[in-house]
Amino acid sequence: MISKQTIDEILSVAKIEEVVGEFVQLKRRGQNWVGLCPFHNDRTPSMYVSPRLGIYKCFVCDAGGDSVRFLMEHEKMSYPEALRHIAAKYGIPIVEDEKQTPEESAEQRERDALFALNEYAANYFVNQLFDTEEGQDIGLSYFKERGFKDTTIRKFRLGYNPSGWDKFTTEAMKQGYSGEALQQAGLARQSEKSGKLYDFYHDRVIFPIHNKSGKIVGFGGRVLQKDAKGMKYVNTPDNLIYHKRENLYGFYFAKNAIKKEDNVFLVEGYTDVLSMHEAGVENVVAASGTALPDEQIKLISLYTKNITLVNDGDKAGINASLKDIGNLLTKGLNVKVVLLPDGEDPDSFAKKCRDSELQAYLHDNATDFITFKIKVLSEDAGNDPMKRASLVSSVIQDIAALPDPIVQAFYIKKCAELFELSEEMLNVQLRKQVWKKLNKPTTPEEAQNVEAVNVVEPQSVSPQPKVDDDETLQVAEEKLLALLVQFGMYEINVQSTADENATQGTVMRIDQYVYDEFETEEITLQNPLNRAVYEEYAELAQTALSQEQIIRHFISHPDEAVRNMFVRLLMQDAPTYSERWKALDIVIRDVNNSQRRLQEEVANCVNRYKLYRLDQYIHMLQDELKEEHPDEVVSQIVAKYQKLIARRSEIAQMLGQVVLK
Numbered sequence: 001m002i003s004k005q006t007i008d009e010i011l012s013v014a015k016i017e018e019v020v021g022e023f024v025q026l027k028r029r030g031q032n033w034v035g036l037c038p039f040h041n042d043r044t045p046s047m048y049v050s051p052r053l054g055i056y057k058c059f060v061c062d063a064g065g066d067s068v069r070f071l072m073e074h075e076k077m078s079y080p081e082a083l084r085h086i087a088a089k090y091g092i093p094i095v096e097d098e099k100q101t102p103e104e105s106a107e108q109r110e111r112d113a114l115f116a117l118n119e120y121a122a123n124y125f126v127n128q129l130f131d132t133e134e135g136q137d138i139g140l141s142y143f144k145e146r147g148f149k150d151t152t153i154r155k156f157r158l159g160y161n162p163s164g165w166d167k168f169t170t171e172a173m174k175q176g177y178s179g180e181a182l183q184q185a186g187l188a189r190q191s192e193k194s195g196k197l198y199d200f201y202h203d204r205v206i207f208p209i210h211n212k213s214g215k216i217v218g219f220g221g222r223v224l225q226k227d228a229k230g231m232k233y234v235n236t237p238d239n240l241i242y243h244k245r246e247n248l249y250g251f252y253f254a255k256n257a258i259k260k261e262d263n264v265f266l267v268e269g270y271t272d273v274l275s276m277h278e279a280g281v282e283n284v285v286a287a288s289g290t291a292l293p294d295e296q297i298k299l300i301s302l303y304t305k306n307i308t309l310v311n312d313g314d315k316a317g318i319n320a321s322l323k324d325i326g327n328l329l330t331k332g333l334n335v336k337v338v339l340l341p342d343g344e345d346p347d348s349f350a351k352k353c354r355d356s357e358l359q360a361y362l363h364d365n366a367t368d369f370i371t372f373k374i375k376v377l378s379e380d381a382g383n384d385p386m387k388r389a390s391l392v393s394s395v396i397q398d399i400a401a402l403p404d405p406i407v408q409a410f411y412i413k414k415c416a417e418l419f420e421l422s423e424e425m426l427n428v429q430l431r432k433q434v435w436k437k438l439n440k441p442t443t444p445e446e447a448q449n450v451e452a453v454n455v456v457e458p459q460s461v462s463p464q465p466k467v468d469d470d471e472t473l474q475v476a477e478e479k480l481l482a483l484l485v486q487f488g489m490y491e492i493n494v495q496s497t498a499d500e501n502a503t504q505g506t507v508m509r510i511d512q513y514v515y516d517e518f519e520t521e522e523i524t525l526q527n528p529l530n531r532a533v534y535e536e537y538a539e540l541a542q543t544a545l546s547q548e549q550i551i552r553h554f555i556s557h558p559d560e561a562v563r564n565m566f567v568r569l570l571m572q573d574a575p576t577y578s579e580r581w582k583a584l585d586i587v588i589r590d591v592n593n594s595q596r597r598l599q600e601e602v603a604n605c606v607n608r609y610k611l612y613r614l615d616q617y618i619h620m621l622q623d624e625l626k627e628e629h630p631d632e633v634v635s636q637i638v639a640k641y642q643k644l645i646a647r648r649s650e651i652a653q654m655l656g657q658v659v660l661k
Contacts, residue, residue, distance in 0.1 A: 002083050003095040011066065014086045016054050019067040023074055023212055025259050025303045038074055038302050039063040043332040043403060046475075060475055064564065075213055078111070085213070114241045117177055117185050118208075118216040124168060125159025125206040125219075135160040139205045142224055146271060147351050152278050156253070159206035161221065165198040186218065186236040200234065207270045209236065210252040212299070218242040220249070220270060245293040248285040248300070249273055255303055257283035263306040265338075265362070266292070268320070272310075272346035280355040281362065284310075284346075292324045297331045308336045308366050312345045318376050325369050329401045337372040338365050370395060370411050374418050392419055396426065400433035473616070476609045477530045478565075483605055484511050484537055485554060485566065489547045492599035510602050511541050517606050523613060529561055614648045 002010075017026060017033050026033040026049060037047035040061040047058040057064035063073065071082035087094055128135040129143075139160030143153055161168055169188045173179065179197050182188035188197045204221035211217045218236030236242050250273040258264045265284040267273060276284045287296060300307060307328060309321045321337050328335045338361075340349050350358055367375070373395055381387035392415075399411045412430060416423045488511035508516075515538065518524070525531040537550070544550050554566040621641045629637070 002080060006087070006092065006095045007083060010083050010086050010090075010092055011054075011068070013090045013092060014054075014067040015051065016056060016067050016070075017049050017051050019086060019089070020049050020056055020070055023302065036302055037061060037063060038298070041298065041331075042301075059478060062564075075211075081111075111241060113181055114185050114239065115215055115217075117172070117181055117187070118218070118241075120172065120175065120177070121168070121185075121187055121219070122157050122159065122206075122208050122216050124171065125161055125201075125208075126154075126157055127159075128162055129153075129158065129160040129205075132160075132162070134162050138224060142205055146275075146347075147278075148274055149278060152274055156250075156274060157208045157216075159208070161199055161201040161204050161206055163203040165202055166196070167202070168199045169197050184239055186239060186242070204234070207249070209242070209247055209249055211241075211247060212252060212255070214252045215241075217247065218244075222270075243295075245295040246299065248287060248296050250277070250285045251299065253277070254283050254285050258300075258303045262304050263308060264300055264304055265308050265310050266300075266324075267310050267346045269345075269347070272350075275347040275350035276358070279350040279353065279358045281350075281359060292327060294327070294331070297328060297333070301331060301333060305332065306334045306336070308338055308362070310338045310340065310346050310362070313339045313342045322373065322376075325373070326398060326401060329369070329398055330403070332403050335369045336366040337369060338362055338367075339372075339376075368411075368414075369398065370414055371418070373398065374415075388419075392421070392426075393429070396429045396433055400430055473526055473609075473612050474530075476605075476612050477525050477527055479605055480514065480525075480609060481530060481533060481537075481565075483602060484514065484534075485551060486547070487598065487602075488514075488537070488541060488550065489544070490598070492602060494599070511537070513602065514606060517610075523610065529565065533562060533565065611648065611652065614644055618644050618648065 020026065020035070021033075024035040024038055024047070026035040027045070029048075031050075031052060033049040033051070034045040035047050035049070036042040036045055037058040037060060039058060040063075042058075042060065046060040047056055047063070049056045055064060055066055056070055065073070067086055068079065068082045071077045071085055072079060075082070075085075077085065084094060086092075129139045130136070140153075143158060148158075166188075169179075169182060172182060172187070179188065179190075182197065183190065187200055189200050190197055201219060201221035203225070204223050207220040207222070208216045209218040209220060220233055220235045222233050223230070235244070238244055249270055254264065254273075261283045263283060265276065265281060267276065267284055267286050269286055273284050273286045276282075285300075309324060311318070311321045318339065321339070325335055325337075340346065344352075349361075353361065374391070377391050377394070378388075381391050395415055399408050399415065402408050402411065408430065412423055412426050415421075416426050489509055491507050491509055492513065494506050494508055494513055525534050533554070540550055540553060544553075551566075554562060618641065621637055621644070624637050625634070625641075
């Protein structure tokens with residue numbers, strides 16, 4: 001084990017924003033940094049990184065800790081592995097003086113053994129490529145014929161596994177690697193007939209696959225003989241350190257360029273990545289498989305929200321682009337498509353262009369998914385009204401998959417222009433698609449009852465996402481608690497909604513306003529921890545002398561869960577009144593304006609929470625309507641439903657939301 005003195009030095013030197021920044025695209029916000037949380041399906045930045053505290057914290061999924069904890073959770077490293085990673089990053093020598101437990105030692109040895117075996121294999125394949133006659137004549141000649149330079153071949157550590165069934169396996173076992181380990185790593189297989197081990201990649205050129213940290217986790221092998229039986233490419237099967245769905249070829253070499261350019265080019269194969277790198281386009285990766293799985297999309301979204309699909313211009317390339325678009329849109333990515341000239345793929349086209357020409361082509365020919373889809377499918381639809389109507393419906397379905405209603409509005413406008421149709425008519429179709437999506441039956445029983453739900457489809461308000469997973473409510477509750485803890489004792493001017501002609505409101509403390517509003521609406525916080533803190537705050541606020549006293553009380557709270565919560569709520573460096581206002585994105589010009597903006601923020605926060613709870617009740621009634629009830633009960637449920645819809649409309653108008661007619 002690493003000595004305590006070395007651990008202390010590692011922790012003191014490590015900069016949390018640099019460690020996390022290796023894997024997550026961070027943007028500065030005041031004295032902190034923010035980024036998309038890699039521990040849940042995050043669409044808006046919810047993870048805060050505090051250099052002052054040396055910690056990261058997600059405001060949604062509650063992930064948090066220091067630099068070591070981040071590497072352990074994100075990279076699945078053991079504690080010693082994470083410490084060694086940071087030590088290597090900052091050039092700190094490791095001093096060991098303690099022993100691991102047997103369990104820790106066994107787990108670390110298993111992972112380390114696979115990484116070490118892959119590293120040995122990669123070196124073996126490289127040496128075979130450059131230092132043997134067969135490797136030079138066959139493997140290196142192939143790469144040279146494809147136009148790859150020595151610098152590229154060595155950078156990506158391309159290699160060659162010689163002909164013969166077990167040359168690598170025999171050599172590896174001579175070096176002390178077991179047959180079991182070779183099979184576990186996917187480097188060897190056992191013959192069913194003879195029981196002997198043979199090389200999985202024999203007689204192939206090798207493309208090592210690196211993980212986000214640069215470690216080799218697997219390989220791809222391409223056979224060169226034209227008459228060879230079996231698949232042209234074979235890849236490492238999933239194992240302890242390699243998961244196909246989580247890895248993108250070339251990502252380790254592309255991640256810095258992706259963050260810099262705020263865009264990633266997605267291509268199909270290994271050689272596509274290599275050729276585009278040589279042409280100066282380094283923010284390029286290849287998917288591992290025919291479809292882009294959620295895990296790979298999540299990896300991309302941590303570094304950029306912009307993705308450009310680069311495909312062949314033939315029918316197969318077009319279909320490949322259309323296939324990936326839908327899933328990318330639902331994950332909140334901004335999708336563009338580049339179709340290459342007919343007969344070209346990224347590999348061949350990159351070799352024909354000068355660097356500046358390729359970059360210019362990619363820039364000038366990148367089209368948004370709406371324009372791309374309409375262009376390629378309109379050729380088939382022609383002037384046939386039915387086919388064009390079907391095309392419109394398909395495009396509207398894609399727009400409905402977008403999570404941001406503002407982006408939806410822009411695309412509806414563009415769709416209307418391209419099809420020469422009215423925006424109003426397309427918006428009607430969009431609302432139908434959104435409603436259908438939100439109420440899509442997932443079981444045969446729900447499918448039988450879907451008609452009953454559609455009878456009472458709410459036409460007065462825009463459909464809202466279901467919140468029974470409590471994620472949205474949890475965020476709203478934490479925002480309310482953040483307001484109370486940071487501003488609860490400050491006063492605002494509350495205007496009575498009962499008297500619209502009143503020129504002056506009532507001056508009251510923020511915490512009193514929140515409690516009055518919740519008591520009137522009979523609202524309680526749902527999360528048990530949040531509710532306990534909310535009630536404890538009420539007692540403390542009666543005797544507290546200052547807001548700072550309340551803050552200190554919760555920071556030093558004996559309950560660890562409460563302490564952790566307020567690490568999240570108070571991470572932003574806001575030592576003064578005005579600084580805390582800035583943390584709430586309040587623009588300070590003068591005292592009166594600041595107070596007005598603060599009371600608007602408080603009122604909006606309370607009303608948003610009411611809206612979330614109303615949506616929850618509405619969805620509960622929708623579920624009730626799917627069940628069988630007597631007519632009288634159905635009438636009662638519908639009456640409650642309509643009352644909630646009306647109340648929701650009132651609150652939505654207060655928040656300035658668009659109410660659909």
